[in-house]
Amino acid sequence: MDPRVAPTAPLAEPVVLVVMGVSGSGKSTVGALLAGRLGWAFEEGDALHPRANIEKMTAGHPLTDEDRYPWLEKVAGWVERRLDQGENGVITCSALKRSYRKIINRRRSGVVFVFLSGSETTIGERLAGRHAHFMPASLLSSQFADLEELTQDEPGIRVDVGPNPGVIAQQIIDQLGLKPS
Numbered sequence: 699m700d701p702r703v704a705p706t707a708p709l710a711e712p713v714v715l716v717v718m719g720v721s722g723s724g725k726s727t728v729g730a731l732l733a734g735r736l737g738w739a740f741e742e743g744d745a746l747h748p749r750a751n752i753e754k755m756t757a758g759h760p761l762t763d764e765d766r767y768p769w770l771e772k773v774a775g776w777v778e779r780r781l782d783q784g785e786n787g788v789i790t791c792s793a794l795k796r797s798y799r800k801i802i803n804r805r806r807s808g809v810v811f812v813f814l815s816g817s818e819t820t821i822g823e824r825l826a827g828r829h830a831h832f833m834p835a836s837l838l839s840s841q842f843a844d845l846e847e848l849t850q851d852e853p854g855i856r857v858d859v860g861p862n863p864g865v866i867a868q869q870i871i872d873q874l875g876l877k878p879s
């Protein structure tokens with residue numbers, strides 16, 4: 699599989715990286731590392747969920763499209779504000795479906811998706827070892843059921859979640875030809 703999906707390097711700036719994938723794929727860990735190495739603003743997409751969404755997931759129920767739309771609007775808003783200010787950034791967002799990614803990338807410019815790709819077994823083991831987080835590991839199968847993998851016609855890259863987070867962050871920086879600012 700070609701890990702490179704779309705963008706040509708060097709990327710035109712400003713750019714916002716949307717670190718995406720199922721719960722437990724490493725979005726928060728890799729996203730924070732990436733933003734730190736690049737010196738770019740970082741936003742945790744989970745922090746933008748309405749309280750009702752967090753309560754629903756905490757209770758063990760998967761979100762529906764209708765639950766996710768207000769949240770995706772907030773994610774898109776964060777992305778667009780960064781780009782309007784001419785600033786780069788990194789945000790985490792599961793962005794599981796193509797239709798969700800269309801909302802985030804509705805301007806069709808400045809957004810690069812970074813899809814953290816791994817098997818349900820690998821990610822399930824990591825979730826089993828993650829504590830003090832609202833998202834129950836039991837929801838992982840519903841996350842995979844909703845996941846529509848990033849395709850060639852979408853701007854972004856796919857990265858395997860196998861290596862350690864520091865290696866993954868560097869692979870993303872190298873593949874996209876990014877420079878600290």
Ligand SMILES: Nc1ncnc2c1ncn2[C@@H]1O[C@H](COP(=O)(O)OP(=O)(O)O)[C@@H](O)[C@H]1O
Nearest residue numbers: 721722723724725726727824828859861862863
């Ligand atoms: N590449 C990795 N290798 C090993 N463990 C990882 C890796 N990435 C993340 N983890 C661990 O897996 C768990 C889920 O990672 P997290 O960043 O919270 O994922 P997400 O934000 O996608 O839900 C955490 O306990 C984290 O420390």
Ligand SMILES: O=C(O)[C@H](O)[C@@H](O)[C@H](O)[C@H](O)COP(=O)(O)O
Nearest residue numbers: 720721722726744761766792833
């Ligand atoms: O769309 C969704 O179903 C949620 O956004 C979900 O994909 C997300 O992953 C949770 O917010 C859990 O948070 P973690 O990804 O940090 O586990």
